Amino acid sequence: MDFLLNPTSVGDKLISMVLAVVIFGVIMAVLLFAIDRPKVPNWVIVAAFLGPVAILLAVGLFYPAAGTVVRSFQVSVNAVGPDGGPVINPNTGQRLTELGFSFDNYTRVFTDPAFQKTLLNTVWWVVLVPVVSTLFGLIYAVLVDRTRFEKAAKALVFLPMAISMVGASIIWKFVYEYRQGGSPQIGLANQVLVWLGADPYQFIITQPWNTFFLIVVMIWINAGFAMTILSAAIKAVPDDIVEAAQIDGATGFKLFRRVTVPTIRPAVVVVLTTIAMGSLKAFDVVRTMTGGNYGTSIVANEFYTQSFRQGEGGKGIGAALAVVLFVIIIPVIVYNVRQMRLAEEVR
Amino acid sequence: MNSRPARKITTAIVGVSAAALLLSACGGSTTTPTASSAGSAAGGSSAPASSVAGATGPQPAESGWCDAVKAQYPNLSGSVGVYSTIVSPEDTPYIEAYKDFTTCTGVTVNYEGSKEFEAQVGVRVASGNPPDLGIFPQPGLLSQIVNNTGAVKPLPDFVKTNAQKYFPSDWLNYGTVNGISFGIPNNADFKSLVWYSPKTFADKGYTVPTTWDELTALTDQIAATGEKPWCIGIASGEATGWQITDWLEEYVLRYAGPEVYDQWVSHDVKFADAPIADALAKVGALLKDPKYVNGGFGDVATIASTQFNDVSTPLLNGQCTFAREAANFDSNFKGKTIGPDGDINAFYFPPANDQFGTTVLGGGTFYAAFADRPEVQAFEYYLTTPEYANARAKAGSWISSNLGLQASSVESAVQQEALKTLQSTDTTFRFDASDLMPAPVGSDAEWKQFTAWITGQDDATTLANIDAAWPTS
Numbered sequence A: 001m002d003f004l005l006n007p008t009s010v011g012d013k014l015i016s017m018v019l020a021v022v023i024f025g026v027i028m029a030v031l032l033f034a035i036d037r038p039k040v041p042n043w044v045i046v047a048a049f050l051g052p053v054a055i056l057l058a059v060g061l062f063y064p065a066a067g068t069v070v071r072s073f074q075v076s077v078n079a080v081g082p083d084g085g086p087v088i089n090p091n092t093g094q095r096l097t098e099l100g101f102s103f104d105n106y107t108r109v110f111t112d113p114a115f116q117k118t119l120l121n122t123v124w125w126v127v128l129v130p131v132v133s134t135l136f137g138l139i140y141a142v143l144v145d146r147t148r149f150e151k152a153a154k155a156l157v158f159l160p161m162a163i164s165m166v167g168a169s170i171i172w173k174f175v176y177e178y179r180q181g182g183s184p185q186i187g188l189a190n191q192v193l194v195w196l197g198a199d200p201y202q203f204i205i206t207q208p209w210n211t212f213f214l215i216v217v218m219i220w221i222n223a224g225f226a227m228t229i230l231s232a233a234i235k236a237v238p239d240d241i242v243e244a245a246q247i248d249g250a251t252g253f254k255l256f257r258r259v260t261v262p263t264i265r266p267a268v269v270v271v272l273t274t275i276a277m278g279s280l281k282a283f284d285v286v287r288t289m290t291g292g293n294y295g296t297s298i299v300a301n302e303f304y305t306q307s308f309r310q311g312e313g314g315k316g317i318g319a320a321l322a323v324v325l326f327v328i329i330i331p332v333i334v335y336n337v338r339q340m341r342l343a344e345e346v347r
Numbered sequence B: 001m002n003s004r005p006a007r008k009i010t011t012a013i014v015g016v017s018a019a020a021l022l023l024s025a026c027g028g029s030t031t032t033p034t035a036s037s038a039g040s041a042a043g044g045s046s047a048p049a050s051s052v053a054g055a056t057g058p059q060p061a062e063s064g065w066c067d068a069v070k071a072q073y074p075n076l077s078g079s080v081g082v083y084s085t086i087v088s089p090e091d092t093p094y095i096e097a098y099k100d101f102t103t104c105t106g107v108t109v110n111y112e113g114s115k116e117f118e119a120q121v122g123v124r125v126a127s128g129n130p131p132d133l134g135i136f137p138q139p140g141l142l143s144q145i146v147n148n149t150g151a152v153k154p155l156p157d158f159v160k161t162n163a164q165k166y167f168p169s170d171w172l173n174y175g176t177v178n179g180i181s182f183g184i185p186n187n188a189d190f191k192s193l194v195w196y197s198p199k200t201f202a203d204k205g206y207t208v209p210t211t212w213d214e215l216t217a218l219t220d221q222i223a224a225t226g227e228k229p230w231c232i233g234i235a236s237g238e239a240t241g242w243q244i245t246d247w248l249e250e251y252v253l254r255y256a257g258p259e260v261y262d263q264w265v266s267h268d269v270k271f272a273d274a275p276i277a278d279a280l281a282k283v284g285a286l287l288k289d290p291k292y293v294n295g296g297f298g299d300v301a302t303i304a305s306t307q308f309n310d311v312s313t314p315l316l317n318g319q320c321t322f323a324r325e326a327a328n329f330d331s332n333f334k335g336k337t338i339g340p341d342g343d344i345n346a347f348y349f350p351p352a353n354d355q356f357g358t359t360v361l362g363g364g365t366f367y368a369a370f371a372d373r374p375e376v377q378a379f380e381y382y383l384t385t386p387e388y389a390n391a392r393a394k395a396g397s398w399i400s401s402n403l404g405l406q407a408s409s410v411e412s413a414v415q416q417e418a419l420k421t422l423q424s425t426d427t428t429f430r431f432d433a434s435d436l437m438p439a440p441v442g443s444d445a446e447w448k449q450f451t452a453w454i455t456g457q458d459d460a461t462t463l464a465n466i467d468a469a470w471p472t473s
Helices: A010-035 A042-072 A104-111 A113-144 A150-162 A165-175 A188-195 A209-235 A239-247 A252-263 A265-280 A284-289 A299-309 A311-346 B006-028 B031-046 B065-072 B092-097 B099-105 B117-126 B139-149 B157-166 B169-174 B198-204 B212-224 B242-265 B274-287 B308-316 B327-332 B374-384 B386-395 B413-423 B439-454 B459-469
Strands: A074-078 A097-101 B079-084 B108-113 B133-136 B184-190 B193-196 B345-348 B358-369 B427-431
Touching: A010 A042, A042 A074, A042 A311, A074 A104, A074 A311, A104 A113, A104 A311, A113 A150, A113 A209, A113 A252, A113 A265, A113 A299, A113 A311, A150 A209, A165 A188, A165 A209, A165 A284, A209 A265, A209 A284, A239 A252, A252 A265, A265 A311, A284 A299, A299 A311, A299 B117, A299 B439, B065 B099, B065 B157, B065 B374, B079 B117, B079 B374, B092 B099, B092 B108, B092 B386, B099 B108, B099 B374, B099 B386, B117 B133, B117 B139, B133 B139, B133 B374, B139 B358, B139 B439, B157 B169, B157 B374, B169 B184, B169 B358, B169 B427, B184 B327, B184 B374, B184 B413, B193 B198, B193 B327, B242 B274, B242 B358, B242 B427, B242 B439, B274 B459, B308 B327, B327 B413, B345 B413, B358 B374, B358 B413, B374 B386, B413 B427, B439 B459
Parallel strands: B079 B108, B079 B133, B358 B427
Antiparallel strands: A074 A097, B133 B358, B184 B358, B193 B345
């Protein structure tokens, strides 16, 4: 049975994984079967249903989260031997380190100019992506609502949702591709500029605008999502309200601003907050298009770079960034959940 | 040692352009290097500025490793996994070179390449799933993994003894962490080369520059015509910026010399100190002057967005004249002839003055093992042998510091010259400084700061920011 606990080959690992799944299924089946007996106290049923979930959440979510918080306060310091030099394990060559408690990681995250730039970029992402996507989605949904070509027009905007973030980033990287003036342009954006008689522009390099050109990619992906949800909400606006408003003389923009928007407000807020959460963890776009270079890094990307590219050396910083991200996102989630409940009530 | 007449050697390296003639000149002087090789053996390692050839000198191409391995490990079976940054199609020659090992021992070698090696190797160790062997792209990363995880296995004595026989001691030192040997040198990257198109040179009547002054004069001459002589690209995904670290290293070697260079690697000389700041200013005088760059691409800022190997195109079609790239840049010219009369060729990036002799900047990758099973150790042994070096070189675009590697195994004329220079005792070789520095500096701060620098950040801020990233303890 040793190979099950310490699998070495891929085959062994697969077998041990399948076995684990089977064991899990059997335990769950036994549990569910047992609590279905009459005369089982209520608390046993509750524990049997919630217990496994609680345990898995604790192991898979709370334990690592707590570990990250602890690590964000740790700095590793080389142990000093009696001779004043580093302490080396003679068998492994490993340098002994001691973990110290410190606020250094947070101090660095908030004072280092590079990290400050990262935080500022993140703010731009979290503000612009949801606002612009939602605005665009809302206006578009209203414009195409009940027109002859509604389905086709919606599909057009919704299609980018089907493309992965990495795929979208690669597409836009080509769109932004730069060749010097006079040479044939291979990037669509620069070709358009050339047609208009302007000089080609280095979209990805030129700071600080490059961040906004990356944000465009995220908006392109999310606008379809916003449009779909908001279009559904608009269609759910009761006809009698609209008719009543029309009888009172509201038309066009006034009708939209005074009747449609207030009625679908919960849906707008849910879309806004959902996209805001998505853009807080928008790692793929930045990583694929610039790798965080040229001053375009955002917290989610920097967290990966520090934790994994910089190895253990940057682990404390990476953990601190993760915690910062976590803290920023909490109010957004709380607001999102409350609005979702409100939306449910309205329905 | 530094005051030797560098000119002659320089010409020998430049010699790709006049190879046949100069090869004989080089051959004529082989007695001198042998003598000085013995001298440097007596001098020991106290003179770090000494040659790459170290104490042993060139070795025969055969070591009879198969019998040695069988005697040491009589019953071998199973498989060995190699994990590396080198992905398809560049991995094929490696897989090719491992075949002899399988033929001799019956042990299969599973090669796995990933562009995410640097990030993943630490994760795999932490999750208890390390590869059997990794090919580490930088010694700095190797020492970081050793220090942080303790999971790397020291070279067994059997392997270490053989490594000492075939590799110069400085190369073994790059793979040594805290006094314990972990790394087996894999390839050697000869970086001090300037690539050019012989056709462009012939069309425009240029001659290959052999001194710094000639190179500068030719650069100015081309710039005066309105063309941009140099093409440079530093984009390389997350590693964007590493090319500028090489430029700075070349200039530090040429203007401040190998001794300052060594102090710089150990941070006894800071980035903000005069010799380094001075070198960066000189790099900037070339790289940040729109007169000189960026042929075929546009203004200075295009350096940041151009893939480093994309410069092969403007170089070939004459949109720029010079590209400073390593010897393995030849892999970008599949189907082209490389040589003084071919489509593309390279000359030695000349020394700025004779004071420091023939200085060569290079880099390399290192094998290190996370397992100590017999088949893994046997494989490590094979990696130290001249048979591996020659088999790998024959499979394509590769040279190493293995003293048993024969020039005849190397296909490209540029790589052959690079190998000769590497094995010559007259060469002052220095390993890529950023690869030796701690990872937060050498493969993070330097890359990011130099990328910012080329897009407009000033020298002082750049250097201060890099110094600030140096680990305090």
